[in-house]
Amino acid sequence: MTKDWAVATGHPLATSAAKRILSAGGNAVDAGVAAGLTLGVVQPDLVSVAGVAPIIMFDSQTGMVTSYDGVGGWPEAADVDRMHRDHGDHVPEGILRTVIPAAPASWIRALSCKGTMRFADIAEEAIAAAQDGFVVYPLFADFVASRKEKYARFASTAAIFLPDGKPPLFGQRFLQTDLAWTLEQMVAAEAAAGPDRLAGLAAARAAFYTGPIAERIVAFHAERGGLLTAADLAGYQVREEPTLPIRFRGAEIHCCGAWCQGVSMAQALAMIEQAGPEAANRDGTLNLHFVIEVLKCVFADREAYVTDPDHMPVPQQHLIEPDFIASRLADIGTMSDPMPAPGRINSGQPEVFRIGCADTSHVSVIDGAGNIFSATPSDPSYDTEVVPGTGLSVSSRGSQSRSIPGHLNALAPGKRPRLTPNPILALRDGKPWMAMGTPGGDVQIQAMVQVLLHILDQGKTVKDAVRAPRVATYSFPGSFSPHDMHPNKVMYESDLPSDQVADLAARGHDLSPWPANTWMAGGVCLAMRDATGMTAVADTRRAGTAATAGD
Structure with missing residues (x-):
């Protein structure tokens, strides 16, 4: 070695x-x-020593992802x-x-x-x-x-x-x-x-x-x-468990399955890939309206279908099939949809907004x-x-989990809660390229999708991609009890360029600012290997650090 x-x-x-x-x-x-x-x-x-620890690995000798x-x-x-x-x-x-x-x-x-x-x-x-x-x-x-x-x-x-x-x-x-x-x-x-x-x-x-x-x-x-x-x-x-590999901008992104929200990460990437770079990018920046609407569709489907795979009403592969992806893309318009179907649930009373996990x-x-x-x-x-x-x-x-009899994610003996933690790894041309993950609960896949787009579509360096201002939608029932939902709500870091903020406002999103570089937008940890060598970046939003052999 x-x-x-x-x-x-x-x-x-x-x-x-x-x-x-x-x-x-x-x-x-x-x-x-x-x-x-x-x-x-x-x-x-x-983090608990006696908590959860989902893992995804690539073995360079066998070429297998586990x-x-x-x-x-x-x-x-x-x-x-x-x-x-x-x-x-x-x-x-x-x-x-x-x-x-x-x-x-x-x-x-x-x-x-x-x-x-x-x-x-x-x-x-x-x-x-x-x-x-x-x-x-x-x-x-x-x-x-x-x-x-x-x-x-x-x-x-x-x-x-x-x-x-x-x-x-x-x-x-x-x-x-x-x-x-x-x-x-x-x-x-x-x-x-x-x-x-x-x-x-x-x-x-x-x-x-x-x-x-x-x-x-x-x-x-x-x-x-x-x-x-x-x-x-x-x-x-x-x-x-089997991974869900998604072809995305020439890379092979391996996501975890429906026992966590990895299948939702895979669905988001599949939607953005099938729509093409022209949908996710506009005037030299990310088209955040499109990205947010994709994520809202994904979270609606997560609420309707995603649970421990032993209990899912549909095969998890259904959520990333091209025909299904095309049908979901057809639901995205030029204006914000506060709560895309099938995640439209009305509790009959307003919820107190919580900033996340x-x-x-x-x-x-x-x-x-x-x-x-x-x-x-x-x-x-x-x-x-x-x-x-x-x-x-x-x-x-x-x-x-839910304590509602008959709910998709109702607790049951031996049944796994649907995790938010969902590590990913990526290959390019069959060779090791990237490991990435982040804390943040329901913000996790949102942060990782934006980082990948900044690298693969916007051409940013890894450091700049991780540091770039983020947005997050809350138009879905949250993963953690009491599972609050906030139709149309989008949080954005305050250093997001003003023209992007204005565009989201014009498209009907309910916007509220976070502080710049806030822990609430995640804490991405990324390691990469390419033709130039090794790179490692830890998000300055949290307490992380990174190192390479040459440091």
Whole structure:
């Protein structure tokens, strides 16, 4: 393997972890898992070590693209009728929205199948950051402070995130010694299994899903009236899922499937590609009206059709078939459609506008051999109870299910919530080209589509494409409880050129400005390999950093 590589992650310590692994001879998967595990420690407001971790990878030796869903299903005790009776239409915050934690299994599956290193090798930075602490940075401090009342609801969560009853301050050191214990249990189990790498990884996984960590999780859920059982944890398996490859401007973009909103990313790209560059671009800039209307159609179809593929009413391929794409393009006019069918749902009362979701992070890695790793780990800590003695806020991703009997995304035993995290990777002429992803909830695919258009249609450098001002539509039911919708609403960063703002206003969009370079517009992490070499860019909108071997 050559020493050339590119890394972009959501936090400097995660980037450092990936750099160390790559410099030591590890591959993109080793580095990506090290970074992803570290993100669960140093971004504990946005990412959980016991959360979700969808992964998409390219193997340069086989030329194959693989994705792991990295999301657990609902516990077997989940009952939508009981949830609706007790809590109404929305899954409540707290322990009842817990689904089976997938991230540890997802990381270890990737290491076992495509990596070269042991768990202890890749966990060094994560354990150190948990045991010795990390310096509180502005986004983390602001996030916890703005949700102080939510963190204070649960004693075990407040004990970590509100030490002495106060949010952590910028510059302080934030400790998570219980989380260090959890990771050390996995390392110790690996060591006890002997020198065989795969046996050691299996033992590390078992420590979490059937060993001392599982015991603490299960006991706490039993004590607090949760649904998760030992059988749920012991029976969990990450699923390898087919990717959805889309030809887009000469590149082959691989998206994840309908178990997340990856199929919506694929549909958006398919619509823009089929319409041609002349539709997405006008007078030397992006035709944002067209892009927004495409996204509104995509989100309408997401609401109508997209759920765990085991429960979808139509095959996911239907949403990217040329005839269907053509029919959706025919619905786009010169003026804004506030709520395109079939997503037209009227609750009968106005909704309070919410600015979006901050949870999630990302890691993109390309190594010198051309292997690609792209993962979007997630799950917040403010909306659930930390399991005492473990430091774990176990996956609260049930927030993206519905407690409405008969709803497409109604919770059910074993059923996966429809994830917002959806990493992508791209090839050109069959060769590795790009890894990309972003936090941002429903803004994720919107941010990535705009970045791709700036690179492939507008000819911007990667750095300029990531930095370019963004827009986001909210004309659809949101993915997170309470699933608000805001017909015709478009947010735009305040440094968007005035002529583009004026054009959107003239076409009937309900516009509101964000601050320039705001975290609400995403936090893209992008690694690229082309004829000029390696490039890595992390969005300055958030706390991410990027590095290449030459840095």
